[in-house]
Amino acid sequence: MNINNVVLRRMQLELKSPFQTSFGTQQEREFFIVEVHGDEHVGYGECVVNSRPLYNEETVKTAWHIVEDFLIPAIYDKGEIKHPDEVSEIFKPIRRNNMAKSSIEGAIWDLYAKENNIPLAKALDGTKTQIDVGVSIGIQESLNDLIDVVEGFVQEGYKRMKIKIKPGKDVYMLAGVRKKFPNIEIMADGNSAYTLQDIDIFKKLDELNLMMIEQPLAHDDIIDHAKLQPEISTPICLDESIHSLEDAKNAIELGSCKIINIKIGRVGGLTEAKKVHDYCAEKGIPVWCGGMLESGIGRAHNIAITSLTNFTLPGDTAGSSRYWHEDIISPEVVVNNGIITIPESPGIGYEPVESLMDKYTLERKEFLR
Ligand code: OSB
Numbered sequence: 001m002n003i004n005n006v007v008l009r010r011m012q013l014e015l016k017s018p019f020q021t022s023f024g025t026q027q028e029r030e031f032f033i034v035e036v037h038g039d040e041h042v043g044y045g046e047c048v049v050n051s052r053p054l055y056n057e058e059t060v061k062t063a064w065h066i067v068e069d070f071l072i073p074a075i076y077d078k079g080e081i082k083h084p085d086e087v088s089e090i091f092k093p094i095r096r097n098n099m100a101k102s103s104i105e106g107a108i109w110d111l112y113a114k115e116n117n118i119p120l121a122k123a124l125d126g127t128k129t130q131i132d133v134g135v136s137i138g139i140q141e142s143l144n145d146l147i148d149v150v151e152g153f154v155q156e157g158y159k160r161m162k163i164k165i166k167p168g169k170d171v172y173m174l175a176g177v178r179k180k181f182p183n184i185e186i187m188a189d190g191n192s193a194y195t196l197q198d199i200d201i202f203k204k205l206d207e208l209n210l211m212m213i214e215q216p217l218a219h220d221d222i223i224d225h226a227k228l229q230p231e232i233s234t235p236i237c238l239d240e241s242i243h244s245l246e247d248a249k250n251a252i253e254l255g256s257c258k259i260i261n262i263k264i265g266r267v268g269g270l271t272e273a274k275k276v277h278d279y280c281a282e283k284g285i286p287v288w289c290g291g292m293l294e295s296g297i298g299r300a301h302n303i304a305i306t307s308l309t310n311f312t313l314p315g316d317t318a319g320s321s322r323y324w325h326e327d328i329i330s331p332e333v334v335v336n337n338g339i340i341t342i343p344e345s346p347g348i349g350y351e352p353v354e355s356l357m358d359k360y361t362l363e364r365k366e367f368l369r
């Protein structure tokens with residue numbers, strides 16, 4: 001692969017409705033797109049970082065700085081790259097900054113798949129042709145509001161409802177939803193808002209037949225989660241705590257979780273995400289693909305990795321229309337009865353629309369080799 005030029009675009013999209021988690025509310029989604037220009041094709045990646053360092057430590061500004069000043073130069077210094085698995089090796093001396101690394105690595109995977117005329121899913125050795133999807137629902141003002149939102153997504157066919165919780169908006173809200181919908185798949189996401197002191201809350205949630213509870217305890221913890229898991233029969237799923245294969249190994253070894261949410265950006269790219277997937281498969285730990293309120297470009301990468309066999313649980317990869325009035329790709333991501341069909345065209349399989357890309361671009365910078 002020859003990489004002749006890299007373009008960064010800082011963009012902003014407006015969410016259809018505000019998204020509230022235990023760490024804050026979001027209406028605008030600021031992020032950036034990486035384009036890697038080869039001889040004949042362009043590969044696209046999305047930096048799924050947020051404007052503020054509330055989910056993890058990176059921000060749009062820090063990630064842009066790392067990509068501009070360290071990662072692009074590292075790629076240009078390397079000379080020719082034959083396979084995208086080499087990218088994580090090239091980035092190894094640079095500590096963490098996983099979302100920054102993942103953005104450019106993802107673009108190089110897309111370019112590689114396009115140059116080989118195969119779908120990204122196939123380049124990753126994915127075999128599924130369709131994937132099951134769920135939806136992530138932000139914290140709502142009232143139980144009635146929450147029930148209305150859940151009802152809408154049940155009607156649309158989503159395979160599971162992930163409901164965000166925080167202290168004061170947990171047992172009451174979830175018990176109310178469970179009562180109204182006795183037979184649907186429900187899970188909770190605590191986004192690190194609790195401690196072991198909250199054991200009574202977890203015991204009550206444990207009675208609601210939830211698929212899992214995602215990241216209830218601290219964002220950097222695996223010890224307390226290992227203490228909590230034996231106290232409840234609902235599986236714990238880790239999100240924030242897992243940044244690498246190493247983290248996944250430690251968490252599984254300690255018994256901190258029974259399920260892992262894989263986010264490509266959080267683990268530093270598709271190569272590492274695949275490693276986490278393969279290890280979990282070996283250990284009998286099911287995984288699913290988490291989302292970061294991506295545009296269609298990041299979403300396309302999520303869809304591609306979900307084609308791997310051990311992604312057995314529905315992910316957060318909802319359709320474009322769940323988030324945006326208009327997405328920046330064509331076709332948009334469509335969910336039919338809770339299912340997305342994996343595209344068969346080369347690369348990510350959805351074409352960024354130049355005019356829409358320009359419409360939502362706040363800042364564009366080119367880095368010629
Ligand atoms: O914890 O999974 C999370 C969004 C932003 C940051 C963290 C999380 C989320 C979501 C949304 O849950 C998932 C999505 O629909 O993209």
Ligand code: MG
Nearest residue numbers: 189214215239
């Ligand atoms: Mg989460």
